Amino acid sequence: GINLQKIKAQQAKMEDFESKQSKYGRIYKVAGPLVVGENMSGSKMYELVKIGWDKLVGEIIKLEGDTASIQCYEDTSGLTYGDPILRTGNPLSVELGPGILETIFDGIQRPLKEIAEKAENVFIPRGIELPCLDQNKLWDFVPS
Known part of the structure; x- marks a missing residue:
């Protein structure tokens, strides 16, 4: 038969994975201090984000569909397509x-x-x- 405990454990793992995934977008484009991120639905205007593997500080300044335009407050050289963008859920403060x-x-x-x-x-x-x-x-x- 089907083990209900195994199904529930697998479902919990998937929910945990999905909740972590929803915290991350990825870089679509970089132009000077402007970073455009995709998979950013659920983000808010003026939300603090950490960009790339070095976790550079940025702030969402425009939302359109699932993309976000982000003002990066550090040097963006080295950032590239697909790098992670961590959404903090908090405003820059x-x-x-x-x-x-x-x-x-x-x-x-x-x-x-x-x-x-x-x-x-x-x-x-x-x-x-x-x-x-x-x-x-x-x-x-x-x-x-």
Whole structure:
């Protein structure tokens, strides 16, 4: 006979696979900082995406059918047709907290001093990810 448990397990695996697949689109075209992605249905305007194998930061600026036009905020050289585009489901946003006023950031809130120390270079490496703010720093707050 047919084993119902095996069928349910296989169905769960397929649902898990489909949910992961739905998080990814792929590059259709690259023109300077503009990346066009396909298989992007379900995306939202201004959604944060990670482009290519280096997970470059980008933002959806136009949706049409299952394609999305994406503004990439890093150098797109090396990106090619078929590379993955991870949809985060979140808008591009900034983190607020202690240290924000005395830290110098690039345009996507990456701390420049920490990047220079980690990269040991004056140029920002593609796809570098660092915490925006020191997570251990405390507010100077005195309740009144």
